[in-house]
Amino acid sequence: DAKTTQPPSMDCAEGRAANLPCNHSTISGNEYVYWYRQIHSQGPQYIIHGLKNNETNEMASLIITEDRKSSTLILPHATLRDTAVYYCIVRVARSNTGKLIFGQGTTLQVKP
């Protein structure tokens, strides 16, 4: 199973873009990159996912490098409510369950 590496914590000023990096150097060709976030004492929330093309939705943008060994989640205008733990996950490919394995994530602190 491909593993991911994220910085344990990051700070971001309110209103500025938050760029959260993730390394997944052992990713396989058919594995997707998923991003979730978990606000304290709540269940994780899906943000975005992608295979090799950059993706954008109403919450964030996902930039995947051409070699697919790393990606960056971009929150274009961070707010205090974006303070959370952000998980970068590579989907397990060997099983047909679609299960996702969560790592330690990055704690993003948005400051006023």
Place this chain on the structure above:
Amino acid sequence: SQTIHQWPATLVQPVGSPLSLECTVEGTSNPNLYWYRQAAGRGLQLLFYSVGIGQISSEVPQNLSASRPQDRQFILSSKKLLLSDSGFYLCAWSVSVGEKLFFGSGTQLSVL
């Protein structure tokens, strides 16, 4: 629209007592169902997943068991709780392989 219900929100149980946490999904059929646990300050650990009624896969050996008596019902149980069973338990579902996960609001279990 689909919704996931998980209860209770908090639970305090003595060591050696039984456990039953219930999760139900509405608005979809034949979902993949998952139980995760999050110890304090740690990432999410996948405990069980199910792709159909009566089908349970266990990810880690432990003091817990899971059952899926109905298509949209997933139950986490223990005959005798241990101190190490304390944590934040999350139920989740997905439509199919590779689809994003939708999480419940979680149960904070304290075993004393």
